[in-house]
Amino acid sequence: MRFLFYLINGISLGSVYAIIALGYSMVYGIAKMLNFAHGDVIMVGGYAAFTSAVTLGLHPVLSIGVAIVVCTVLGVIIESVAYRPLLEASSSLAVLITAIGVSYFLQNLVLLIFGSNSKSFQSLIRIPGLSLAGGTLVISGEMIVTIVACIVIMLALTCFINRTKMGQAMLAVSEDKGAAQLMGINVNGTIALTFAIGSGLAAIAGVLLCSSYPSLTPYTGAMPGIKAFVAAVFGGIGSIPGAFLGGILLGIIEIFAKGYISTQLSDAIVFGVLIIVLLVRPTGLLGKKIQEKV
């Protein structure tokens, strides 16, 4: 019973990580850059949904829509203002540092607008939970929606990349920017689209994260963002199914470590497992090793 309880909670926590990791992995896979501001875009999505649902009193579905639009626009703006000039001009290190800068910028901007007081985010998900084994095991509506959303998004992204022209363009850009441009692909447009999709996903992740764990502060996105990044690396960064698998496993390991070993050591155990996996499989669980011919 205890085992089942931990497993369910682990999957639920893991699916939140997974949904964030999908955005990380996708942007990395295509633009070859680590968008450390991803966690903060999630937080902005949370605030957008909170403002439209609570302050403006919109319908939950509508407020999720508002959050997606806000984050998508934000993602495209960040890409064009902060990243694109650097991607063209200088090293990837500069872009990485800029991403950290954008992360702080977003945190402080929200701090300025909404203040540092935490807000209680009432769940936007109105689906009743499942009660198993005579009420001792409860699977909440948020858990179900998060897991389903995660699987749907993963499948949709995989299809989009493999089956559509835009997706093929993304793959081409990720393999070789120069060659893709020569073939007539609009590289900048493709990268902007990647950011738009990644940020839209971040909005959904933000709503689901805040619905499952109803606390909203300007720093809400920071730690889940880092854990999701770990999940993405764990599963093989750049791989969409890898991000999903990495996220779920990370959640399960974290909850089991807390439950069976120690609540204080759980983070140390999670990151310890990451190190071991990377020692054995440097590209992560599902990462592909790309051999480059000289």
Next chain:
Amino acid sequence: MKNLRKVLCVTMAAAMTTALALPAAVFADDTFHIGMIGPITGAAAIYGSAVANAGQLAVDEINEAGGIAGFQVEYTAEDDEHDAEKSVNAYNSLKDKGMQMLLGTVTSAPCIAVEAEAAADNMFLLTPSGTAVECIQAGDNAFRVCFSDPAQGTAAAQYIGEHGLAEKVGVLYNSSDVYSTGVYATFRAEAENQPFEIVEDQSFTDDSNKDFSTQLLAFKDAGCELIFVPFYYDPAYLVLGQAADMGLETKWFGVDGMDGILSVENFDTSLAEDVMLLTPFSVSAEDELTQNFVAKYKEAYGEEPNQFAADAYDGVYIMKQAIEQAGVTPDMSYSEICDALKTAMTEIEFTGVTGTITWDASGEPTKAPMAVVIKNGAYELMD
């Protein structure tokens, strides 16, 4: 050009020397000068402005009633933005203006820095709300109005034991926070002497303060009747929500960090129904002192006073009582006043809005803790 710069330098230097040589005392000599330092702006502004306001309120009351032993009181508040360095600057600036006693500082980290200076100067320091143990440890010049962090743990254990609230107690604390671990450690030590047993203790860290399911399950399995939660209201409100989702039925007991849970935006306060917490002050207390203070504060500043305001209001009256006990006069230097007051502080018994308090030479207050329980979204005093 070069000459011009030289002339400018000399002029500046001359101006600075003159400024230094000017007599420091800006205040008149027949009044007591109380300085106050706290975060009046910035992220912790809610605490500092409460202390600044309530201190002013108390000083105005005293002056209206004829002052302390016939002398008027002047009260000057300086902002430190909850920054240790700015706090020390504010301290020096107040000292230059002739401060004789310090009400402050409001928050712990700046207070520790200022106390180091004040101890070296032998300046009387009374912190209304600096809860860290180190706030008053640098010298014998410093006293405290509120409970220290560890004292709250002891007080909470005694309260639970004496009132027979539970036999099986669980503790959840934040192992990455010095405040929370400090309270937990003393609670655990005092629990040995109390008629209840800690059957389960669980912790979390700032990095994993979202999911409490494993900890809550452990409490449920251990059959805890009461869970002691010595950490801030954020993330306490998350814990309460998840416990309700799990169907965990238990009593909750928090300390002063829980104060504020009712003002979390959009929080469903019914989740906090029946939560108990130790707090130095309750606006709903029915004694005349509290009623008078709450009414006057509301009239002057348009909001209900919080515990910081209450500590500061008492702080000024504590100074008054100690001054009267020691018989000091405003023409004495701050060092002489401090020497007289530190003896007087150990002799007085003060009764104010935060209870009846006595002090020993260490500067720590001794008083009965006040416990409130949340009923229908408001504090209600427990007996």
